Amino acid sequence: MKNDAGSLMRPDALPESASRPVVTPLSPSVVYASDTPDMLDRQYDGDLHGYTYAREGHPNADVVAKRIDRLENAPHMGVVTASGMGAVSAVLLGLTQAGDHVIGGNQLYGRSLRMMTEDLPRLGIATTLVDPGDVAAMRAALRPETRLIFIEVVSNPTLRVAELEGLAALCKERGVLLVVDNTFTTPRAIRPFDWGADIVIHSLTKLLAGHSDVMLGYVAARDRVLNDRLRVFAVTAGLNPSPFDCWLAERGLLSFDLRYDRAQSSAAQLADTLAALPGVTRVIYPGRADHPDHARAQHLLDGQFCNMVSFELAGDRATANAFTKAADGLSFAPTLGDVGTTLSHPASSSHRALTPERRAALGMSEGFFRVSVGLEDPEALCRIFRDAVAAATGT
Known part of the structure; x- marks a missing residue:
């Protein structure tokens, strides 16, 4: 039986097309083939633009x-x-x-x-x-x-x-x-x-x-x-x-700019909501006049105060646990930037390696939370926080 080696060969060209894709094609290839050693030299020397190995x-x-x-x-x-x-x-x-x-x-x-x-x-x-x-x-x-x-x-x-x-x-x-x-x-x-x-x-x-x-x-x-x-x-x-x-x-x-603008607008509203709640001892948002660096933020950020809000609850780790359990519909996760709002607790995640004394010196108690505001309806988001703070602090 004849062995058709050609059936195992990699294709040397993509199908021709008079049109082009609207979406960037995914290129998972790890290896890229050049025609000659001279061509590969020219690629490595920068005389020709071309890919060689995906790590590069x-x-x-x-x-x-x-x-x-x-x-x-x-x-x-x-x-x-x-x-x-x-x-x-x-x-x-x-x-x-x-x-x-x-x-x-x-x-x-x-x-x-x-x-x-x-x-x-x-x-x-x-x-x-x-x-x-x-x-x-x-x-x-x-x-x-x-x-x-x-x-x-x-x-x-x-x-x-x-x-x-x-x-x-x-x-x-x-x-x-x-x-x-x-x-x-x-x-x-x-x-x-x-x-x-x-x-x-x-x-x-x-x-x-x-x-x-x-x-x-x-x-x-x-x-x-x-x-x-x-x-x-x-x-x-x-x-x-x-x-x-x-x-x-x-x-x-x-969609970055659209997501950013929506989340930032909601963050400003959430910061003001949190600041008015009993049981919240501190709210940190650069767009608020009570932020210690507000004037500098205005100068550098030109009104773009970001989607991040940090706040502190009166209480200890038990209060923090109660808050995350009561924040129904929000993700408690050590990350930021999702389309949904996420809660982060630095003492148990990003800054857990620091001693309690070091965290306290930086202003991070057991009641300290960082919020990455997402794209939810802002009124509904503020309601979740009001209810969760009340449940956690008994206010």
Whole structure:
């Protein structure tokens, strides 16, 4: 019997079509074929654009990167990573070496804090945590070996606003890189490159993708050499993203601005509702006049105060448990950015590694919650919170 080897051969071309797809095709291929060794050389040398091996890049990642580049006014194509912490790792591990010093905001995301306080010191990289709203304290923390300052525009989860303008001037003066995690605020509220940031980071898992079914990160640098170093480290460390997640993230990005605006409007209404409730001792929302950084938020964010609200209940862990049980219809989950509202309890999730004393110093008690407001009817959402607070606090 004749062996038809041709039936096992991979196709060398897609079917021709005079039309084109409206939706970006999903490209799951790990391997890409070139015609000759010379052509492959030219691809690796950058003379030809082409894909070789998916760890080094693939079409769906580039499509997502270019969309975020436009949103952020990034000067070079950013790097999409397998998670937000992948993007953080590309910066903190890819751009530093033993003997360097790194300064971080003292209210960074919990895993970023853990990398700053546990992993970098283990590798011989010294770290200092400083209030990002205090430029004088940041200046005092600088050393000759300081490589970068890493902040969030709005901190997670206490929603304090960094002194971005002053820090950018300080970093430029001292030749230090300013790295900004823009996950909470998103380019809808602020574009850190426009304010002097050198590197911008995102967890696409959150608001940009927006449906709790994607895990991705993004990082881009103003300087082309640094941008290339980030890309090379991401490839070497295997931080490459899934094509399917990139494909889903592109879908989410198409509705990002509409989702953001609706959620932000509801967040402002929820913050005012919570502030009037007995049993709620504190509400933190940058759009409220009682926020300690309200004036700075107005200056930096131009009225875009985000969809995140934090608040504190009078009580202990039992009160927190009662609240989440009574918040019928809301998801208690250690994440943010979904189309539905999610509740997060930092003491049991993002900041559980900190001692109770350290959390208290940062303003996070057992009654402290962070809310990522979604797309529900705002009146119905406020009613859920009113009922849940009353049930938990007996008010």
